[in-house]
Amino acid sequence: MVSLDKSILAHMDVKGQRFEIVVDPDLAYMYKTGKKKELNNILVVEEVFENFKKGERHKSADLQKAFATTDIFEIAKIIFEKGELQLTTDQKRKMTEEKRKQIIAAIAREAIDPRTQAPIPVLRLENALEQVRVSIDPFKSAESQVEDVVAVLRPILPIKFERVRIAVRIPAEHASRTYGTLKMYNMIKEEWAAGGAFICIVEIPAGMQGEFFDKVNKACAGQAETKILPKF
Secondary structure (H helix, E strand, C coil): CCCHHHCEEEEEEECCEEEEEEECHHHHHHHHCCCCCCCCCCEEEEEEEEECCCCEECCHHHHHHHHCCCCHHHHHHHHHHHCEECCCHHHHHHHHHHHHHHHHHHHHHHEEECCCCEECCHHHHHHHHHCCCCCCCCCCCHHHHHHHHHHHHCCCCCCEECEEEEEEEECHHHHHHHHHHHCCCEEEEEEECCCCCEEEEEEEEHHHHHHHHHHHHHHCCCCCEEEECCCC
């Protein structure tokens, strides 16, 4: 276990009161980012403080009132979920970079360039993001930050969010195997033809077209018949 002088704090304010726990920086980072599922060995001190530096501990009554429990591990879960973790500079940089990549991937998956109607390559998005100033919160979900990032990028990179509908016909000999792949997407209509062929209409984000065609053709040895339907 890490020593106290190398530990960090996770904290949360509840009704004007501050609740602090002392944690291992590396294990706490892993737990916060989902790489560690259990709290074992994360708590350096199994107590909840009002002010750790002053050695001021909370009474059981305070914990019960704020968290409806006095169990240190249950309280720690709540603080990790709803409170703040005092990251080291390197940890914050890593988390921010990971979140940045997730945001870029989300935009690449969902959006197109309205001038070409084609998906926007990840590298192009990365280069554009290097040219602008945008604040990325390492603790917020990538999806919740996409809109703000896109607003900053649009002046230098046209971006449009659009969905497309694709009609698909799979020959009978490949239908059963390819059906599992197609079920990964939003099938808004499906039917089995008399000869055993499978026919469906899939609705996907426009930026996912390349991925969709690759997966479907791989599943049916390139025998799929596809057609992008007119805008609805």
